[in-house]
Amino acid sequence: MRGAARSDATTNGAAVADDQPILSVRGVTVGFGDKIVLDNLDLDIRRGEILGFVGASGAGKSVLLRTVLGLNKKRAGTIRLFGLDVDEASEEERLRMDMRMGVLFQHGALFSSLTVLENIQVPMREYLDMPRSLMDELAYLKLELVGLPADAAPKFPSELSGGMIKRAALARALALDPDLVFLDEPTSGLDPIGAAEFDELVAKLRDTMGLTVYMVTHDLDSLFSVCDRVAVLGKKKVLVEGTIKDMLASEEPWVKSYFRGKRARQLDLAGRT
Numbered sequence: 001m002r003g004a005a006r007s008d009a010t011t012n013g014a015a016v017a018d019d020q021p022i023l024s025v026r027g028v029t030v031g032f033g034d035k036i037v038l039d040n041l042d043l044d045i046r047r048g049e050i051l052g053f054v055g056a057s058g059a060g061k062s063v064l065l066r067t068v069l070g071l072n073k074k075r076a077g078t079i080r081l082f083g084l085d086v087d088e089a090s091e092e093e094r095l096r097m098d099m100r101m102g103v104l105f106q107h108g109a110l111f112s113s114l115t116v117l118e119n120i121q122v123p124m125r126e127y128l129d130m131p132r133s134l135m136d137e138l139a140y141l142k143l144e145l146v147g148l149p150a151d152a153a154p155k156f157p158s159e160l161s162g163g164m165i166k167r168a169a170l171a172r173a174l175a176l177d178p179d180l181v182f183l184d185e186p187t188s189g190l191d192p193i194g195a196a197e198f199d200e201l202v203a204k205l206r207d208t209m210g211l212t213v214y215m216v217t218h219d220l221d222s223l224f225s226v227c228d229r230v231a232v233l234g235k236k237k238v239l240v241e242g243t244i245k246d247m248l249a250s251e252e253p254w255v256k257s258y259f260r261g262k263r264a265r266q267l268d269l270a271g272r273t
């Protein structure tokens with residue numbers, strides 16, 4: 001793991017030791033009506049790692065993400081974030097947890113009626129009470145962090161390329177200096193060069209800021225180039241988890257066809273490990 005390990009004097013009073021998962025999901029069941037989407041699912045994310053989360057379309061990757069973020073209700077199980085059980089957290093603790101997480105959603109990445117600068121400032125306005133000039137200064141720093149020029153600040157999302165939109169959305173996800181970021185299909189819709197550049201940026205941020213990254217992706221290149229570990233969702237659970245080498249060695253049918261199937265062979269990914 002390349003990420004910077006550090007002990008965690010947290011702002012919510014819950015100390016997470018370096019070797020403890022930053023996110024721990026145990027026995028989580030989620031359903032809608034009589035349809036069970038996730039059944040008794042377990043998952044851990046370790047501090048400083050980039051975890052790639054994959055699975056067939058409709059397997060429930062977004063449902064799990066939304067459940068972790070508190071946007072979907074679970075029927076059973078526990079979710080611990082930063083060492084705290086989310087169900088036992090006080091309102092104030094929950095707020096502080098929220099401030100330590102950044103999210104880049106697959107769709108609706110930016111508010112179309114706000115400029116890039118205003119988009120980045122949305123979480124600042126929501127959670128922090130600071131003067132406008134300081135917010136501007138911080139937002140420009142975030143722009144620089146994600147490799148966007150300062151002249152992107154006054155632009156509206158419709159004036160940006162797909163790659164710039166992803167970067168601006170990442171800048172917004174980083175607005176509050178989170179410890180943990182969730183990226184839902186961050187490279188979808190980007191050309192291969194744009195996608196590779198975005199992957200490099202994510203790895204650089206993890207290395208320099210010690211970020212922990214939970215990345216939902218279908219992008220085999222991302223999985224091979226930046227993810228430390230991969231978790232595969234199937235049959236309503238995490239079917240297999242481990243390194244890319246573990247994925248390449250797995251005989252689980254979906255994992256085998258995904259990582260050693262035609263597309264993977266075309267990309268000659270196995271040769272890169």
Ligand SMILES: Nc1ncnc2c1ncn2[C@@H]1O[C@H](COP(=O)(O)OP(=O)(O)OP(=O)(O)O)[C@@H](O)[C@H]1O
Nearest residue numbers: 032033035037055056057058059060061062063064
């Ligand atoms: N609010 C909801 N109400 C009812 N069913 C839902 C709801 N949200 C998700 N589902 C269902 O849960 C299942 C899993 O959906 P989800 O969006 O998590 O899949 P996914 O793995 O993220 O797929 P993709 O890779 O295509 O984005 C789907 O069958 C979906 O229709």
